Amino acid sequence: MNFFRSEEHLRNWDGFSNRKEGGIIAIDALMWLFSGPYFTKRLEPDYMSHYGDYMEQMLSSLDQLKNAGSFWQIGPLEKAGFALGRKMGII
Numbered sequence: 001m002n003f004f005r006s007e008e009h010l011r012n013w014d015g016f017s018n019r020k021e022g023g024i025i026a027i028d029a030l031m032w033l034f035s036g037p038y039f040t041k042r043l044e045p046d047y048m049s050h051y052g053d054y055m056e057q058m059l060s061s062l063d064q065l066k067n068a069g070s071f072w073q074i075g076p077l078e079k080a081g082f083a084l085g086r087k088m089g090i091i
Contacts, residue, residue: 002015003027007024010024021069022069022070022071022072023069023071023072024068024069025065025067025068025069025072026067026068029065029066029067029068032061033061033062033065033072036054036057036058036061037050037053037054037057038054038055038057038058041054051091052086052091055082055091056082056086059074059079059082062074
């Protein structure tokens with residue numbers, strides 16, 4: 001993971017590739033995303049019993065991200081798979 005002071009600075013970097021463009025995200029959005037219960041509750045003894053709820057909140061958070069690249073977007077098939085897993089009691 002590399003951090004840059006601006007998107008312009010990133011694009012001027014010698015290692016920049018258009019293939020990696022989908023992974024661009026602002027640091028404040030990344031901090032907001034990783035401050036959710038999916039990440040912050042991992043050391044709780046009942047984490048796995050609430051995992052489905054935490055994952056649901058994580059998917060909701062990913063939907064709310066603004067100005068994030070395609071890497072951070074969850075597609076309809078993945079959402080349907082998660083919903084099916086929840087119904088079946090797998091997640």
